[in-house]
Each structure stands twice: as structure tokens, then as C-alpha cells.
Amino acid sequence: MTEVVNTAQAEAWNGYEGEHWASHADRYDGVNGGFNASVLDLVTRSDRVLDIGCGNGQLTRLAAARAASATGVDLSGPMLTTARARSSSLTNITFEQGDAQIHPFPEGAFDLATSRFGVMFFADPVAAFTNIHRALRPGGRLAFLCMTALANTDLGRVFGAMAPYLPQPTGPDGSGPTSFADPSHTRAVLTEAGFEEVESTHVEADQIWGRDIPDATAFITDWGPVRHHLSQVDPDTAAQARRALTEALKPFAGPDAVKLRGQAWLVTARRP
Numbered sequence: 001m002t003e004v005v006n007t008a009q010a011e012a013w014n015g016y017e018g019e020h021w022a023s024h025a026d027r028y029d030g031v032n033g034g035f036n037a038s039v040l041d042l043v044t045r046s047d048r049v050l051d052i053g054c055g056n057g058q059l060t061r062l063a064a065a066r067a068a069s070a071t072g073v074d075l076s077g078p079m080l081t082t083a084r085a086r087s088s089s090l091t092n093i094t095f096e097q098g099d100a101q102i103h104p105f106p107e108g109a110f111d112l113a114t115s116r117f118g119v120m121f122f123a124d125p126v127a128a129f130t131n132i133h134r135a136l137r138p139g140g141r142l143a144f145l146c147m148t149a150l151a152n153t154d155l156g157r158v159f160g161a162m163a164p165y166l167p168q169p170t171g172p173d174g175s176g177p178t179s180f181a182d183p184s185h186t187r188a189v190l191t192e193a194g195f196e197e198v199e200s201t202h203v204e205a206d207q208i209w210g211r212d213i214p215d216a217t218a219f220i221t222d223w224g225p226v227r228h229h230l231s232q233v234d235p236d237t238a239a240q241a242r243r244a245l246t247e248a249l250k251p252f253a254g255p256d257a258v259k260l261r262g263q264a265w266l267v268t269a270r271r272p
Contacts, residue, residue, distance in 0.1 A: 018076035043063050051070060057093075112142075114144060129189060166233060206262065217249060221245065
């Protein structure tokens with residue numbers, strides 16, 4: 001792997017967090033895969049696609065099926081192992097381990113840079129998007145998905161149920177996974193990085209969190225940030241948080257799955 005400046009994220013994604021995502025690839029694709037079409041609709045047959053924070057590689061593989069080529073980059077060794085194994089039959093796809101903020105992408109080598117919830121944790125977002133800007137040819141396009149604010153969403157309701165018992169189970173809106181929740185902030189970052197025609201379009205998709213409530217509860221409480229915060233409180237308080245989560249999931253339980261309606265921004269921009 002090339003040099004890393006986002007060391008905290010590299011540690012997480014090459015430790016428990018990355019291992020959990022790699023070993024539950026289908027589960028996480030069930031959560032996020034409903035958003036794929038909003039990005040894939042922008043891919044053309046001639047595109048050389050760069051997929052940022054590609055993780056287990058589902059979006060990269062689907063883009064490769066529509067494009068001239070696709071390259072996925074991610075910090076996580078465990079997830080890239082899964083991505084490569086699942087892409088072995090494709091001849092126009094490659095994966096690279098690296099920090100997109102400083103990774104030495106060939107200048108102007110790509111027509112379209114994509115991401116499915118893989119850009120929210122940059123240590124220096126302007127530097128990262130400046131590097132991605134450099135990787136695109138003049139006229140190249142950017143299209144990524146990022147989380148909206150959690151307030152007034154199904155996911156916010158579920159995680160909010162645990163808030164009285166845990167120290168910020170997902171962090172406040174506008175930080176961490178919601179660091180690009182404000183379109184005006186996103187526009188400012190991308191403009192400073194050299195992009196033009198920045199637009200944020202609200203998109204929705206169903207997110208499947210489990211077969212039933214016990215399954216969804218176990219999956220969510222094993223997810224890295226929630227697992228970490230559960231470990232910071234005493235066992236009785238942790239049990240209360242789990243019970244609150246179970247109750248909050250009940251309205252979303254159907255006959256075959258626990259399904260929340262997910263909210264996201266589809267952010268598009270262009271390199272001049």
C-alpha cells in the first residue's frame with residue numbers, strides 16, 4: 001500500500017471494522033445496494049471509472065459491466081481481498097489499496113470518479129478531492145453518494161433510540177458519516193478542490209438490515225461504531241441500549257426483512 005495520511009481510518013478499516021464489512025459483504029450490500037442505480041445510470045460504455053472507497057467492490061463490479069474499465073481503491077486490505085475474489089471473472093477491473101487523499105493516481109486517467117458512501121471520512125476533504133480532481137481528465141465527472149443528516153430519517157430514529165444510553169452512537173449530524181450532509185458545505189469543499197457544476201440531489205432507497213428484529217439487532221450492535229460505544233458503558237446500560245434498539249426496529253419489521261427507508265445525497269460535479 002502507498003503512503004497513508006488518514007491513519008486512524010486505515011487502522012479501523014484494516015482491523016475490526018474492515019474485517020466485519022468483509023465477512024458480511026452481502027449484508028452491507030443489502031443495506032447500501034439500493035442506491036447503486038443512481039450512480040450507475042451515469043456510467044457510459046466508454047468511461048474509465050475510478051471507484052473511491054470501493055470496499056467489497058459491488059459498485060465497482062457493476063460499473064465495470066457498463067464501462068470500458070473500472071478501478072477500485074480502498075484503505076481496507078480485508079475488503080479488497082473480498083472485492084478481488086468476487087471480481088475474478090472480470091478482465092476490465094482492478095483494485096488498489098491506498099489512501100485516496102494522496103494515492104498517486106495517473107493524472108487525467110479517468111473519465112468518471114464514483115463512490116458509494118466512501119468519501120465521508122477523509123482527514124482533509126479538500127486535499128482528497130483535489131487529488132481525485134487530478135485523476136480525472138478535463139471534462140471528467142464526479143458522482144458520489146453520501147449520507148444526509150440523520151434527523152427525521154428512519155435511521156436517525158433507530159440510532160436515536162440508543163442515544164440516552166451511549167456516548168454519541170453515531171456522532172452528531174455534520175460529522176463522521178454525515179460530514180457531507182450539508183450541500184452548501186459539500187459545494188464549498190468541491191469548489192475549493194477545483195470542481196464546477198456541483199449539485200446535490202436527494203435520493204432514497206430501501207435498506208435491509210436483517211431477516212427479523214433479533215437478526216437486525218445483532219447486526220447493528222456488531223457494527224464497529226455501535227460496538228465500540230457499547231463497550232464504553234457498563235453491562236446494564238449496554239443491555240438497555242440493545243432493548244431500546246430492538247423496540248425502535250419493530251415498526252420497520254416486515255414478513256421477510258427489517259427494512260428502513262434510506263436517505264442520501266447524490267453529489268455530481270465536473271472537472272473543467
